Amino acid sequence: MIYDRTKEMEAWVDLIPEEMQKNYNRFKRVSEVLTKDPEPQVGQTPKEVIWTKNKAKLYRYQPAKAKTNKVPLLMVYALINKPYVLDLTPGKSLIEYLTDQGHDVYLLDWGTPGYEDRHMKLDDYVLDYIPRAVQKVLRTSGADEISVLGYCMGGTMTSIFAALHPELPIRNLIFLTSPFDFADLGLYTNWLDERYFNLDKMVDTLGIVPPETIDFGNKLLKPIANYVGPFVSLADHADNEEFIKGWTLLQKWVHDGIPFPGEAYRQWIGEFYQKNKLINDELVIRGHHVRLGSIKANILNIAAQHDHIATPKQVEALMDKVSSRDKTYHVMPAGHVSLLVGGGAVKRTYPTIENWLTEHSK
Numbered sequence: 001m002i003y004d005r006t007k008e009m010e011a012w013v014d015l016i017p018e019e020m021q022k023n024y025n026r027f028k029r030v031s032e033v034l035t036k037d038p039e040p041q042v043g044q045t046p047k048e049v050i051w052t053k054n055k056a057k058l059y060r061y062q063p064a065k066a067k068t069n070k071v072p073l074l075m076v077y078a079l080i081n082k083p084y085v086l087d088l089t090p091g092k093s094l095i096e097y098l099t100d101q102g103h104d105v106y107l108l109d110w111g112t113p114g115y116e117d118r119h120m121k122l123d124d125y126v127l128d129y130i131p132r133a134v135q136k137v138l139r140t141s142g143a144d145e146i147s148v149l150g151y152c153m154g155g156t157m158t159s160i161f162a163a164l165h166p167e168l169p170i171r172n173l174i175f176l177t178s179p180f181d182f183a184d185l186g187l188y189t190n191w192l193d194e195r196y197f198n199l200d201k202m203v204d205t206l207g208i209v210p211p212e213t214i215d216f217g218n219k220l221l222k223p224i225a226n227y228v229g230p231f232v233s234l235a236d237h238a239d240n241e242e243f244i245k246g247w248t249l250l251q252k253w254v255h256d257g258i259p260f261p262g263e264a265y266r267q268w269i270g271e272f273y274q275k276n277k278l279i280n281d282e283l284v285i286r287g288h289h290v291r292l293g294s295i296k297a298n299i300l301n302i303a304a305q306h307d308h309i310a311t312p313k314q315v316e317a318l319m320d321k322v323s324s325r326d327k328t329y330h331v332m333p334a335g336h337v338s339l340l341v342g343g344g345a346v347k348r349t350y351p352t353i354e355n356w357l358t359e360h361s362k
Helices: 006-013 018-035 083-087 094-100 122-141 153-164 187-191 199-206 211-220 223-236 241-254 262-274 312-320 343-359
Strands: 047-053 056-061 073-076 105-109 146-151 170-176 298-304 327-332
Touching: 018 223, 018 241, 047 122, 056 094, 056 122, 073 122, 073 153, 083 094, 083 105, 083 146, 094 105, 094 343, 105 122, 122 146, 122 153, 122 262, 146 153, 153 170, 170 343, 187 211, 199 262, 211 223, 223 241, 298 312, 298 343, 312 327, 327 343
Parallel strands: 073 105, 073 146, 146 170, 170 298, 298 327
Antiparallel strands: 047 056, 056 105
C-alpha cells in the first residue's frame, strides 16, 4: 500500500513563509499542468466539410451565419503542423474573428500524410488540389471572385498557384510570414548546404520526413528560447490561469506535427532553400515555368519583425516581383507564431487583415 503524504505536505506548507508558499504553489501548479490537466480543445468554430481529396478536406466555417462580404476567403495552410492554429480557441481565432465580421471563410486542410503519400510533390498540391478547392469555393459561395490567404509555406505555395493560374478570378492574395527569397537564411543556409546535407539520401531512406525532424531544425535556431523558455515562462506565470490556458494551447499545436511527403520535401529543400529558384524565376512545376510577375491580384503581405523562420527580408522580396498595382507590405511586432496567436494577434493582426479584406472586397 502506498502512503499518500499530500495532506501532511499541505499542512507543512501552512507553516512556512509566504514567499516560499507561493513558490511551492507555483511548482505544484506547473506539475499539474504537465501531468494531470486534460488536453485543451482546439478548432471549435463550427464548420462543415464540403470537399475531400485523398487526405485533404475543404472546410466552410459557420455556414449558417450571414455572409455580408461577397468575396469568399480560402485559407491555404503549410505542409507542416496542423492548421487549427488559425482557429486555436474561441476569442483567439483568426477564422472565428473573420466569420464574425461576415466573411465567408474556407480552409484547405491537407490532412496527415502516410507512407503511401511519399511520392506526393508540390506539383500535386499546387496544380491538383488548390485549383479544385478554389472552384468548389466559388460554386458553394456563388461568388464571381475569390480571396486566398496563405500562412507560412502555404503562402509560398499560394504564390506559385496564383502565378500559374492567371485565368482564375483571384481578387485578393494575403500572405502571412511566407518566405519567397531563400538567399540568406542564417543558420539554415549552413545546415542545408548541399556539400553537407545529403537531401536525396534522407528522402530515399525515410520516404516521408518525420515531424520531429522539422521541429528539431526550427527549434535549434534558438535552442534555449525554444527548449527551456516555454517552461521558464510557465513557472513564472503559474498563478495566472489565463496564461496557462494559452500556454497549453500553443504547446499542443507546436508538438502536433505531421509528416512531410518525401518528394515534396525534396523539392522544398532542394529547389527553394538550396537553389532559390522561385524568386529567380527558375522554378518549374510539372513543366510550367513559375514567374511571380504573372500575379496581378491585390496583395497584403505581412511579415513578423522577430520571425527567425521566415524573416522579413525573405517575405518582403515578393513585392518587387509581382505585377500587382495594389500591394501592401506590413511588418508586425511579433514572431512567426505570435503573429497569429495571443493578445497581440487579436489586437493587431486580425483587424489589419479584416480591414484590408473588407476594403478590397467591395
